[in-house]
Each structure stands twice: as C-alpha cells, then as structure tokens.
Amino acid sequence: MRDPERHFTTEFIGTFALVFVGGGAIISAHDAGGAGLLAIAVAHGLILALMVTATMRISGHLNPAVTIGFLAVRRIEPMMAGVYIVAQLLGAIAAAYALKALVPADLFTAAHGTIQEISASVSWGQAFFLEAIATFFLVFVIFGTAVDPRAPQVGGFAIGLTVAADILAIGPLTGASMNPARSFGPAVATQNFVGQFVYWVAPIIGGILAAMVYEFLLIRHPPEPPEHGELKP
Secondary structure (H helix, E strand, C coil): CCCHHHHHHHHHHHHHHHHHHHHHHHHHCCCCHHHHHHHHHHHHHHHHHHHHHHHCCCCCCCCHHHHHHHHHCCCCCHHHHHHHHHHHHHHHHHHHHHHHHHCCHHHHHHCHHHCCCCCCCCCHHHHHHHHHHHHHHHHHHHHHHHHCCCCCCCCCHHHHHHHHHHHHHHHHHHCCCCCHHHHHHHHHHHCCCCCHHHHHHHHHHHHHHHHHHHHHHHCCCCCCCHHHCCCCC
C-alpha cells in the first residue's frame, strides 16, 4: 500500500463534493416536481463526472460499492480498500453536517435532511433490486470506461451520465442511492437510518456482480497502477 494519505484525501474530497452538491440540489429542488427530479439528476451527474475526472489519476471511486467491487476482482488490496471506504464515509458525513449547519433549518427539514427514502409505492424487496440493478449499471460503466485499457478516454463523463440516468429512472422510488456513503452521511446527520440495509447491501451486491461480469467475461487482466494498491501475484 503506497501513499494512503493521497488516496484518503481524494476520496474524502470527492465524496464530500458529491454529497454536498447532490444534497444541495435536493434542497433547492424541493417541491419542484418533475423539474426538480431533473435538476437533482443533473447535479449528481455533473459533480460526479467532475470529481471522478479530477481524482481518477489517484483513486476516483467515491463510493464503497465501487471499492468493494474492485476488491472482489482483486484490483485493490484490502488495506487500501479500507482507506478508501473510511474516507468516503467521513467525507459523506462531513458534507451532510455542513449542509445541516449552513442551509436554513426549515429548508433542510423540508427536504428531510437530503436522505434517500423508499417510496410507499414499492416494497423493500423491490427497492432492493432497483438499487442493485442501478448500481450494476454504474459499476459496469466504470469498468467499461475507466478500467478497460481499451476504454474510450472520456474521464468521468460517462460515469456521471449513468448516475443521472439512474436517478431519473428510479429516483422517485428509492432515492437512487447507488452509493452507501451517499446514503449514510445524511442518515448520520439526521439520525434517520431507515432503509440503510437496502442502501448498503443492494449497491454492494450490484457492484460486485458488475465488476465480476466485466472482469471475467469482457476484459483481460491488465495490472492496476501500483499506487492504486495492486495485489502482488
């Protein structure tokens, strides 16, 4: 494991930005109906595209489900994965508390503290599979655009678009988390942990499945850059 502080810093900042901008968009778009959903999707997609592009030279995961997917196919060593996940969770919590402190309390409360929520119109089982499928798409695109050595050089653009598309598709039903840290930060800030099982387990399963499909069926095994914490053969 090399330079863990660099990886911690980029994962912390990138995840902080995702939760801060995404949560801010939820607050700003509250009660805006379909236009609000579009604004939320675009905000999440843009900030993720920008932050993945800015951090991908060093890390660029910004999501425990992505990191665990990389771990499952041995593209990151366990200790470095732990550094990534701790940084992601702390970044998300810090961003949620920053919004809570800086946004007018009535707006923060009206937006339910920017937490993701499962709609009453779907069961928890349905929400679980919706989140797992959405995260599968996200991690599949990450492997297809950032991991595959023959991938198009588009930075985080395609990754951000995938998140935006997923939010448009399932946002009203589950909140379209696809990211345990994105859900956990606001949950800590509001002390509302309803649905956390779905928001943790479903994205992790979807991420692992996507990583395995792409790694073992669609790609050879080029080495990960050593600073990403590659396992030695």
